[in-house]
Amino acid sequence: MSAPTKRSPAIEQYFELKARNPEAILLARVGDFYEAYGEDAETIARALQIALTGKDSGSGTRVAMAGVPHHALDTYLRRLVEQRFVVALAEQMEEPRPNKLVRRDIVRVVTPGTLVEEHLLDGKRNNFLAALSYLDDTFGLMYCDVSTGESFGTAFPSELSEDELLAELARIAPAEIVFDIPDGAHSTLRLQIANLGARIATLPISGASARAVDAVPGFSLVESLAMARAAEVLDRFLARTGLAVEGSPLRIRTRYRREAAHLAIDPSTRKHLELLRAEGANERATLFATLDGCATSMGSRLLARRISAPSIDRERIERRLDDLAALVETHALRGHLHETLRRCFDLERIAQKISLRRANPRDLASLRRTLEAMGEIPALLPEALARRRTPLLGFEDVLADLHATLVEEPPARLSDGGAVRPEADAELAECISLRGDARGRISALEERERERTGIKSLKVKYASA
Known part of the structure; x- marks a missing residue:
């Protein structure tokens, strides 16, 4: 039996980081490029229509490699996200030094439902991440636009059919749905949800628990527990993306809504009415595009939500x-x-x-x-x-x-540099003055020291750092 091939330190580092997020394409910063190796390289080469090459991986072997320039990352990242890929970004955590492996770490996991970068988002539409839980014959649904912090919750008890849940998902059109439903359960529903076009993610069933909560006004205790579980699934999923900042919750405010407060529109009717999405080649052939004269992106998003869920x-x-x-x-x-x-x-x-x-x-x-x-x-x-x-x-x-x-x-x-006004802080103003007129300051210091010591030939020298 042959010994396993020893990989080079850089390639070994890449695959160690990859093992932490096996579902994601890993792009690692290497100098002026973001590179992927192995299967990830083959994947992005196909998805982005870029060259697939190879790189020495040690012991005389080669590994597939593909990369994109760092200055063009946003463009390629958008194309990957539009294809519903998950991308992990590994940055260089220290300055490169000769003959030393640069320390790298994953700083962000970009998924279709967790976008905050404006160049990856449609300003006129919400980009929802949804979490779906099932508890005591009740579906709990929590969905959030991570880019604005708005989140919404609702529940569907057993007496309601799965059609209402599908209608709600079709209305909000989430970019990504996190499933917290036991394997093998509701297989037909899973297939129907997959047909909505959202990326489906999973969280281990042990990764969330039904915490003790008070009943949400207008909902039963079981419904409230189901929504609380969905909220926990959502928060745990978001914590894995690297977006969360201690003391700054990603979900700023949560509103709970009953389907009964809005006109129910089934997915087929919604599709044929072309409320927000056009069926033909003309993307603007929708009710939303016809009515949208809003002066701000915020207004357009509010209009889209009201068109998709007319109040009764x-x-x-x-x-x-x-x-x-x-x-x-x-x-x-x-x-x-x-x-x-x-x-x-x-x-x-x-x-x-x-x-x-x-x-x-x-x-x-x-x-x-x-x-x-x-x-x-x-x-x-x-x-x-x-x-x-x-x-x-x-x-x-x-x-x-x-x-x-x-x-x-x-x-x-x-x-x-240059973002803060120098006059805003005395210490900053002093540092800027030193940077801009260092020679003048040294000459003045030299003159003062000559006068103080009486040594006319005294010189103050300096070394460039």
Whole structure:
């Protein structure tokens, strides 16, 4: 029996990281490229239509290799996610040194349902990650848009057929669904859910438990337990992606909804009505595209949710119609309001990126411009919408802080430098002054020391670091 082939340290490191996320394609940073080896290399070569080569893996053997330039990662990552692949990104955790293996670690697992990067998302649509649990003949469903922090929960007791569950999943169209259902159970349902087009992920049944919870208003205790289990499955799945930040929950707020509060639309009817998705070649041949005149991405997402789940609450419908009538009657204000809203960036997604510590200086500049516009909105609302003014107030301190600390045109990355105004901090201003006028400072120090010591030939020398 031949001894196992000894792999090179770099290849061995790659496959050790791969073993931690076997379901994911592993892209490891190697200099100016992100590389994949073995089966992962073959997979991305087919999916991305890039060259498949080979690399020496030690002991005279070679392993398949494919890679993409680091500056083009976002483009290739989007193509992989669109094909429902899971991608683990391993970064270099230290500066490369000659003849030494660079330490690498997985910093992010990108899945279709856990996207927060704006270049991977459709600004006008929510990108939901759903978790489905089954407990005591009851389905618990929890779904979350990780990019905004919004999450929703509902339950389907045994007296309801699986059709209601399928209708709800068709409505929210999650990009990914985490199954917490015993193997072999509800096999027909599994097949029908798979046909919805979402990526199906699993979490070991031992990975979640039904915690003691209080009943959610409007739901029975069993339904509440099923939703709590689904929420735990969702949170555990999110914890595996590397997105979570201690003290900053990914799910900021959870709303519970009963299907009875909205018009029930079965998947077949929803498909043929072309509410949000077109059946033909023209992607804009939908009710949503026809109605969407929203000035912001946030408004478009809200409109899409309301089209997909029309309310049957008469009081709520009449309240919305009254608000609409108030805006229709004030044409001039409505025009100014629309133009002001157009200056607003995607506040929901920016706030979530800040919470996850993934915001860059330009995100903060977008937040500053949005808060400036928000400060003008209360004066543009008619008196009938006075109740809408309060949530827009109270951000003056945040805006003042952004003006005081962030430069007018910040760089794309904090590491590029120059994002913070020097005058915002005395110590920072001193460091910047030293960096920009080091020679002048040394000359001044030399002159002072000559005067203090009386040595006219005294020189202050320095070494470049």
